[in-house]
Amino acid sequence: MNLTLKIWRQPGPDEKGKFVNYPISDVSPESSFLEMMDVLNEQLIAKGEEPVAFDHDCREGICGMCSMYINGRPHGPDDAITTCQLHMRKFKDGDTITIEPWRAKPFPVIKDLIVDRSSFDEIIQAGGFISVDTGGIPDANAIPIPKLNADLAMDAASCIGCGACVAACKNASAMLFVSAKVSQFALLPQGKIEAKRRVQKMVAKMDELGFGNCTNTYACEAECPKEIKVTNIARMNREFFAAKVRAEK
Amino acid sequence: MATLKSKIPEGTLAEKWTNYKAHQNLVNPANKRKLEVIVVGTGLAGAAAAASLGELGFKVKNFCIQDSPRRAHSIAAQGGINAAKNYPNDGDSIYRLFYDTIKGGDYRSREANVYRLAEVSNNIIDQCVAQGVPFAREYGGLLDNRSFGGALVSRTFYARGQTGQQLLLGAYSALSKEVSRGSVEMYVRREMLDLVIIDGRARGIITRNTVTGEIERFAAHAVVLATGGYGNVFFLSTNAMNSNGSAAWQCYKRGAVFGNPCMVQIHPTCIPVHGDYQSKLTLMSESLRNDGRIWVPKNKEDAEKIQKGQLKPTEIKEEDRDYYLERRYPAFGNLVPRDVASRAAKERCDAGYGVGNTGLAVYLDFKHAIERLGKEVIEARYGNLFQMYEKIVDENPYETPMMIYPAIHYTMGGIWVDYELQTTIPGLFAAGEANFSDHGANRLGASALMQGLADGYFVIPYTVQNYLADQINVPFFKTDLPEFEQAEKEVRDKLEKLLNNNGSTTVDTFHKKLGLLMWDHVGMARNKEGLEEAIKEIRALRDAFWKDVKVPGSLKGVNVELEKATRVADFLELGELMAMDALNREESCGGHFREEYQTEEGEAVRNDKDYMFVSAWEYKGSDQEPVLNKESLKYEYIEVKTRNYKEAKS
Ligand SMILES: Cc1cc2nc3c(=O)[nH]c(=O)nc-3n(C[C@H](O)[C@H](O)[C@H](O)COP(=O)(O)OP(=O)(O)OC[C@H]3O[C@@H](n4cnc5c(N)ncnc54)[C@H](O)[C@@H]3O)c2cc1C
Numbered sequence: 052m053n054l055t056l057k058i059w060r061q062p063g064p065d066e067k068g069k070f071v072n073y074p075i076s077d078v079s080p081e082s083s084f085l086e087m088m089d090v091l092n093e094q095l096i097a098k099g100e101e102p103v104a105f106d107h108d109c110r111e112g113i114c115g116m117c118s119m120y121i122n123g124r125p126h127g128p129d130d131a132i133t134t135c136q137l138h139m140r141k142f143k144d145g146d147t148i149t150i151e152p153w154r155a156k157p158f159p160v161i162k163d164l165i166v167d168r169s170s171f172d173e174i175i176q177a178g179g180f181i182s183v184d185t186g187g188i189p190d191a192n193a194i195p196i197p198k199l200n201a202d203l204a205m206d207a208a209s210c211i212g213c214g215a216c217v218a219a220c221k222n223a224s225a226m227l228f229v230s231a232k233v234s235q236f237a238l239l240p241q242g243k244i245e246a247k248r249r250v251q252k253m254v255a256k257m258d259e260l261g262f263g264n265c266t267n268t269y270a271c272e273a274e275c276p277k278e279i280k281v282t283n284i285a286r287m288n289r290e291f292f293a294a295k296v297r298a299e300k
Numbered sequence: 301m302a303t304l305k306s307k308i309p310e311g312t313l314a315e316k317w318t319n320y321k322a323h324q325n326l327v328n329p330a331n332k333r334k335l336e337v338i339v340v341g342t343g344l345a346g347a348a349a350a351a352s353l354g355e356l357g358f359k360v361k362n363f364c365i366q367d368s369p370r371r372a373h374s375i376a377a378q379g380g381i382n383a384a385k386n387y388p389n390d391g392d393s394i395y396r397l398f399y400d401t402i403k404g405g406d407y408r409s410r411e412a413n414v415y416r417l418a419e420v421s422n423n424i425i426d427q428c429v430a431q432g433v434p435f436a437r438e439y440g441g442l443l444d445n446r447s448f449g450g451a452l453v454s455r456t457f458y459a460r461g462q463t464g465q466q467l468l469l470g471a472y473s474a475l476s477k478e479v480s481r482g483s484v485e486m487y488v489r490r491e492m493l494d495l496v497i498i499d500g501r502a503r504g505i506i507t508r509n510t511v512t513g514e515i516e517r518f519a520a521h522a523v524v525l526a527t528g529g530y531g532n533v534f535f536l537s538t539n540a541m542n543s544n545g546s547a548a549w550q551c552y553k554r555g556a557v558f559g560n561p562c563m564v565q566i567h568p569t570c571i572p573v574h575g576d577y578q579s580k581l582t583l584m585s586e587s588l589r590n591d592g593r594i595w596v597p598k599n600k601e602d603a604e605k606i607q608k609g610q611l612k613p614t615e616i617k618e619e620d621r622d623y624y625l626e627r628r629y630p631a632f633g634n635l636v637p638r639d640v641a642s643r644a645a646k647e648r649c650d651a652g653y654g655v656g657n658t659g660l661a662v663y664l665d666f667k668h669a670i671e672r673l674g675k676e677v678i679e680a681r682y683g684n685l686f687q688m689y690e691k692i693v694d695e696n697p698y699e700t701p702m703m704i705y706p707a708i709h710y711t712m713g714g715i716w717v718d719y720e721l722q723t724t725i726p727g728l729f730a731a732g733e734a735n736f737s738d739h740g741a742n743r744l745g746a747s748a749l750m751q752g753l754a755d756g757y758f759v760i761p762y763t764v765q766n767y768l769a770d771q772i773n774v775p776f777f778k779t780d781l782p783e784f785e786q787a788e789k790e791v792r793d794k795l796e797k798l799l800n801n802n803g804s805t806t807v808d809t810f811h812k813k814l815g816l817l818m819w820d821h822v823g824m825a826r827n828k829e830g831l832e833e834a835i836k837e838i839r840a841l842r843d844a845f846w847k848d849v850k851v852p853g854s855l856k857g858v859n860v861e862l863e864k865a866t867r868v869a870d871f872l873e874l875g876e877l878m879a880m881d882a883l884n885r886e887e888s889c890g891g892h893f894r895e896e897y898q899t900e901e902g903e904a905v906r907n908d909k910d911y912m913f914v915s916a917w918e919y920k921g922s923d924q925e926p927v928l929n930k931e932s933l934k935y936e937y938i939e940v941k942t943r944n945y946k947e948a949k950s
């Protein structure tokens with residue numbers, strides 16, 4: 052396949068970026084999107100130009116590192132996958148493909164397609180954990196957990212923290228990310244104990260970091276590579292209001 | 301020569317760890333605040349160690365390459381984690397897990413370490429459940445187990461096909477808790493490029509900030525290396541792209557001896573290579589071997605037709621299929637250990653029975669499992685793996701068998717450590733895949749996660765404390781000491797040399813060449829001639845690299861090619877040591893298969909008389925050959941046997 056890549060180039064966080072067009076030929080439809088980017092970079096280096104900087108690591112859809120906004124969609128045209136799982140057979144010979152970084156105020160661009168997502172870590176540090184230290188723990192089977200709850204908790208826990216939900220949202224809301232963690236713990240007896248404190252702290256941090264409000268467009272669910280459900284947001288809202296009512300009493 | 305003291309505590313096997321803990325030195329809470337520990341790596345081993353040390357009150361600095369500790373390579377582990385809970389009541393025990401691990405490792409690991417691993421395995425599961433790890437459960441609400449290779453019991457805990465993710469997120473949440481408490485300082489997007497030694501002890505590291513490009517210095521009273529394995533020396537492997545051997549390699553060059561570098565694991569079930577632009581290989585979890593059956597055509601003509609695309613696997617009749625693992629190893633069948641399964645696949649493909657257009661693949665078939673259990677059950681067990689396969693290969697594994705082939709997956713070798721996980725450099729500890737300790741010549745499935753968390757949660761917090769107990773009067777180190785100055789200068793010189801090289805060949809080109817060399821000569825089957833050839837060729841490739849590598853950009857800011865170049869420079873040295881170690885070990889054991897040493901049936905022939913030792917290589921300078929030290933292994937609680945997976949007797 053022969054393609055034109057229209058890629059966002061930005062030398063650094065404080066510099067201006069712009070789109071640059073790169074023709075690329077003989078792309079194998081069997082190759083992955085990132086392998087196609089590797090080939091482009093090898094060609095750029097050979098020509099003495101600077102390769103395109105992008106984040107990636109596991110290349111199997113689990114680390115959450117890759118983060119490209121392709122033809123107007125986070126992680127590109129296929130559903131329920133990450134950029135690294137996207138394959139070139141999804142494109143046609145002659146296509147122009149537009150590639151941008153995540154665009155959201157809390158995710159500033161570092162270089163080209165790399166953004167800074169440390170705000171997600173800050174939200175987790177605000178309370179996205181169960182406060183147990185190592186050791187002195189009762190037997191793992193001491194508290195039975197209904198399979199349904201364990202399964203729902205696992206659904207929520209599948210979040211890879213890539214930030215596609217924020218990039219997809221016109222308000223740059225982090226509700227899906229935060230609610231997935233809140234839900235995972237709220238569904239488990241171990242996590243219930245601190246549920247109220249947790250949700251309040253995480254939501255406060257999220258607001259403080261400049262993530263926007265949720266206006267129920269559900270773009271986040273549609274673009275989530277792990278198909279995290281917006282029902283988690285509803286669950287988080289319930290937890291949040293319950294915590295508030297409790298605090299006011 | 302280095303002196304290798306394994307420091308195994310007194311007492312019977314079952315008493316050793318208890319004795320150690322009862323008699324070790326402790327640091328009082330007020331003094332812990334005065335002691336700093338650097339932990340490099342945030343995978344299972346690093347995150348668990350950093351969090352646990354922070355909880356104890358030490359001041360911890362934790363480093364990783366990725367933009368968040370949650371993205372360490374451990375996240376990609378799929379299948380599960382072992383523990384000796386015996387919840388299924390099928391005869392498991394600490395001793396049996398210990399026994400299986402030693403046997404699986406082909407009698408090349410240290411008894412006392414492995415016993416401790418089995419002993420703390422149960423605490424790991426308790427800890428993870430308390431952290432909110434959503435392990436798979438039965439309808440009664442209790443934890444579910446599955447089987448992995450090399451065991452006759454079900455002792456593997458799992459969270460769908462994402463066990464590593466869930467365990468790492470558990471450790472990450474513990475780490476986040478400590479960051480918020482102020483006991484751990486997190487440094488992301490940092491790459492450790494050297495170790496700083498002061499008066500013979502590890503006291504700091506030099507890193508490059510991969511966003512700003514700055515070279516930075518960090519000091520501490522002790523350093524814990526948890527930087528993962530070096531499988532990427534083969535270029536194509538199941539490891540994440542940023543996995544590397546460089547931090548461990550710098551420690552080796554600073555005096556830490558390297559244990560069993562040639563011991564690498566080749567995983568039998570990976571998606572086959574498809575093209576020369578390929579960047580990595582994808583694992584299909586070993587758990588699939590619980591229900592999938594492995595076969596190739598019985599007749600060569602069928603295999604050839606399949607390779608040419610003239611025949612489909614579903615058209616081959618049952619009696620024309622060779623379920624070669626079930627045929628060769630009736631007791632363990634499709635669940636033989638990884639080294640055995642990998643070699644058997646290679647044997648069939650080399651003999652011309654392989655499938656796929658390259659002939660380098662075998663089938664992993666779920667037809668019978670789907671007939672027996674129904675599609676829903678298979679989907680619930682492996683749905684995400686099937687989906688992953690379909691996205692990559694564009695074939696539906698519910699309808700047509702998967703194609704798989706062995707690929708580099710894990711490194712049993714690593715920095716040599718004693719019972720305390722301390723290296724030969726005082727104050728430098730190594731944990732997780734970065735050390736050599738528990739898996740001998742072959743690791744059993746679901747035991748790396750166990751080892752990483754055992755080291756991080758339950759061993760390092762004790763042994764590092766023991767080390768620090770007499771350091772309470774040593775004040776915080778300043779980073780303007782000459783030792784830091786010198787180490788930073790060496791790093792800077794190396795980076796500048798790479799940048800100013802003005803060569804014409806990209807880093808990846810060299811890496812791919814090295815990978816092919818390693819795969820051909822230091823891979824699944826090795827022999828004297830090939831290894832000697834490999835050593836020669838690696839040396840030549842290394843010279844070519846330093847003459848002709850092209851690294852664009854500058855030291856400032858993001859420079860991904862520079863990061864890759866430093867790693868490949870180290871792989872070009874490490875690869876040679878691996879070949880030397882493989883050449884030296886004139887026997888076949890575990891993942892190390894020397895073609896000269898096999899039975900007529902193609903089974904490995906171990907040589908216990910001459911090779912029952914850990915090779916511990918000591919660096920002697922760039923212009924000298926490394927020195928081989930030997931830690932001989934004694935088995936007091938296990939009868940050493942030839943591994944046999946044909947019969948059920950253990
Ligand atoms: C695809 C796949 C599936 C697997 N499945 C299983 C399984 O089901 N069960 C099982 O038991 N095992 C499994 N394994 C093996 C297991 O995942 C690993 O052995 C284990 O996770 C390693 O953990 P670790 O903490 O030692 O290192 P890693 O998780 O590799 O972490 C290394 C850390 O070190 C950091 N680092 C590395 N170099 C530097 C440097 N120079 N400077 C700063 N930081 C650095 C990295 O950023 C990272 O944080 C699997 C492996 C793969 C590849």
Ligand code: FES
Pocket residue numbers: 106107108109110111112113114115116117133134135136
């Ligand atoms: S690179 Fe890990 S999810 Fe894409």
